[in-house]
Amino acid sequence: MVTVEWYLRYQARTYALAASVGMRPNLPHLRGTPRQKVKTGRYNSASKVVREALRLFEERDRIRELQIQELRKKINRGGASLERGEALDGEEFFRALGREERELARKRKPA
Numbered sequence: 880m881v882t883v884e885w886y887l888r889y890q891a892r893t894y895a896l897a898a899s900v901g902m903r904p905n906l907p908h909l910r911g912t913p914r915q916k917v918k919t920g921r922y923n924s925a926s927k928v929v930r931e932a933l934r935l936f937e938e939r940d941r942i943r944e945l946q947i948q949e950l951r952k953k954i955n956r957g958g959a960s961l962e963r964g965e966a967l968d969g970e971e972f973f974r975a976l977g978r979e980e981r982e983l984a985r986k987r988k989p990a
Contacts (some may be wrong), residue, residue, distance in 0.1 A: 913925035922928045960966070 881914070913928040916928040917921050917925055
């Protein structure tokens with residue numbers, strides 16, 4: 880079970896480790912966070928707060944990895960289209976983009 884005390888000791892060890900390799904994270908503002916979350920009644924214990932935080936951290940990492948994979952796919956599709964000779968003229972693309980932006984701005988202006 881993760882207690883508030885354990886969490887604070889863990890945070891102190893993490894800070895000490897980071898400091899030993901030249902990093903100085905500023906985390907004092909987070910010390911009371913588990914207790915505050917428990918006081919709201921949403922969580923039964925500090926360990927549940929920490930567990931939820933770690934779950935969200937992992938979820939964010941998974942989402943980021945999926946975004947990176949999707950970006951790599953788009954880059955590969957773009958490279959393949961270039962190899963097939965389906966490239967766009969960059970200057971014409973940006974001129975068209977500028978025209979679209981001006982048109983959208985014109986439509987947004989009140990009459």
